[in-house]
Amino acid sequence: MSRSARVVPAAVSLALVLTLSGCDSDDGGDGGAQGSGPHAGASGVGDPYFPKAGNGGYDVSHYGLTLAYDPDGNRLTGRAVITARATQALSSFDLDLHGLDVTKVTVEGREAAFDREGQELTVRPRKEPAKGETFEVTVSYSGAPRTITDPDGSEEGWLRTEDGALALGEPTGSMAWFPGNHHPSDKASYDVAVTVPKDLTAVSNGELTGERTANGRTTFTWHTAEPMASHAATVAIGRYTVTRSTTKDGLPVYVAVDPSQVTASREVLGLLPEVMEWAQDNFGPYPFSSTGAIVDRPEDSDYALETQNRPVYPGAPDTATLVHEIAHQWFGDSVTPRTWQDMWLNESFATYAEWLWTEDEGGDTAEDTFTDLYEHGEESYEDLWDFPPGKPTSAAHISDNPVYQRGAMVLHRIRQTVGDDTFYDIVQGWAAAHRHGNAGSAEFTAYVERQAPDEDFDEIWDDWLYGDGKPSLPDA
CATH class of the missing domain: 1.10.390.10 (Neutral Protease Domain 2)
Incomplete structure (x- = not known):
């Protein structure tokens, strides 16, 4: 992160599917009382600074988010599929979700009981997952995603912009736009599909795998194969000037710049291939399958952030900030x-x-x-x-x-x-x-x-x- 600028998106009605399967280790925290039978997963991993962040009892390995955003109505709807594994026998488990109204939860296709308290969405499945078992959860919810104010006073979460929205997650903001296990210790791959009015662009992490327009709306699909902490996930929706290219060694480069920032950004973004080559010489092979940048207006945020594959910048970055956020791809995003x-x-x-x-x-x-x-x-x-x-x-x-x-x-x-x-x-x-x-x-x-x-x-x-x-x- 480089403290400078942030953005504010809109409202949400979302159906989320979570397939909880997962990581090989059981160090995500068992939570709850120990014993031979199922027990509740912990409502937090006990982080020394954010003790309620994340959850015990399972490890997520994949999030599949399907979102649709209407900027005029300030509304987001969607579906997500997440894959992970139970690290204990679970009588219940929690998902982190800030705000939003949950209407229905299913586990393995069967409706499950749930309740809400603060950022905790507690799910009680009919069939309790055994330790090591994979299971799928669907969460349907709606409402206006909120901006979260960090303890240091900066803003994150779902930030509305003049022409769309920007989701920024460090350290806890991602729980403002999708439920999940929101702690850096539980990384996952992602598939994100975002449908927006056809005059807008939706940018996320990883590679753009599809772009389809129908009935006046365009769906952009993005795939992040490498594990990603949820705080490094982003969705940027707005009018962007998009440049697609490759580095000399064939790495895809996707750059999205707000039209008001194109001229100011041209020279520094032209350094991106050189900075990438320099970084690999110093830090080793690049850990991801694409690179790039998202440049919004300075008023949309007050800091740059190392969102995986393509950092977010509040206005044209200087060279030092570009170097800083690219270095984070190794240190912060990969490690x-x-x-x-x-x-x-x-x-x-x-x-x-x-x-x-x-x-x-x-x-x-x-x-x-x-x-x-x-x-x-x-x-x-x-x-x-x-x-x-x-x-x-x-x-x-x-x-x-x-x-x-x-x-x-x-x-x-x-x-x-x-x-x-x-x-x-x-x-x-x-x-x-x-x-x-x-x-x-x-x-x-x-x-x-x-x-x-x-x-x-x-x-x-x-x-x-x-x-x-x-x-x-x-x-x-």
């Missing part, structure tokens, strides 16, 4: 944090990518940037030393400067310690080892120590990653 406490693993790498790009383009070296931050950082970032990047003080601070800037400083301290060759081995190896998966801070520190077993990292972890206040440098 996704286990909990929101691990947010620094996303933002440190994306911020450090900005430093590396500047260095490689003949500007300040990363060492120059590190030194300037250490000596004068408080002048630009008053909160730089307020808390350690590995342990933000609350949910309101997981996107604050210590996570970004001090997090990047942690990476540079590793580079200073191990040298460039080992450092880049660590960066590329980390991206490869956890490609399309989840990983946390403890796994990262252990990985670094394994790659450089002769080095002592205690000072970096104790003082820079988890320590309070401004650390001392060894030679200071």
Whole structure:
């Protein structure tokens, strides 16, 4: 994420089908009381900053969302199919859904009882899924999807725009437009079909697999084969100037730009193939099957976001923001944090990518940037030393400067310690080892120590990653 701009979509009447089958591990949390018989899945995975996010008892592997949006009536309707697996015998399970009126739920084609409390939609199937069993859920709902205000005051969820809508999900906004297991630890593949008036375009993640117009409306179908955390999912609806191309190695590029931003965006978006090539040289093979960008108006949002395959930008991005969000495709989207406490693993790498790009383009070296931050950082970032990047003080601070800037400083301290060759081995190896998966801070520190077993990292972890206040440098 790069804090800048966000958008506001509309209302929803939606039929959602969820096939819950899934991931191989059972570490998604069993939830509820333990015993030999079925019991309730937990109404949250116990995230240290968003304890009600996600749900226990099952792992989703696929979401199939079929949506139709009417901007004049401010209404969204749809159907979704999701595939996952029960990780325990379930007497009931929860889905995260913020707002909206649920009219019917079925499990394996049979109507199920349900109730609502806050963001929790609790489903009680007639036939209780056994541990390891796959099952399908259909949820029918309607209403106006809501904008969610983050603890830090920024807006996400379903955001209406002048000519359509934009769905942004980090950290919890996706529950505003479809029910699901909305925590980064449960990633899934997606198929999204969106029907809109024929003068509008609907953009989502992955690859555009179909475009069909009938009766004055056009349906756009999108397929994301690689696992994606729900907060990285997006739907952008509006009037866009669309450019389709490929990189020199054949990677599809799909760019959608609001007409008011085409001229301002042309030069920086022209750098996308070069940035992609540079990123692969530094971080390893690109983890997804397409790339691109969505550029909306500055008034539609107040930050850029690393939505998978094609980041969202609020107005024409600068080069640093383009580099930042492309780097997130490796760090944040492919390698996704286990909990929101691990947010620094996303933002440190994306911020450090900005430093590396500047260095490689003949500007300040990363060492120059590190030194300037250490000596004068408080002048630009008053909160730089307020808390350690590995342990933000609350949910309101997981996107604050210590996570970004001090997090990047942690990476540079590793580079200073191990040298460039080992450092880049660590960066590329980390991206490869956890490609399309989840990983946390403890796994990262252990990985670094394994790659450089002769080095002592205690000072970096104790003082820079988890320590309070401004650390001392060894030679200071």
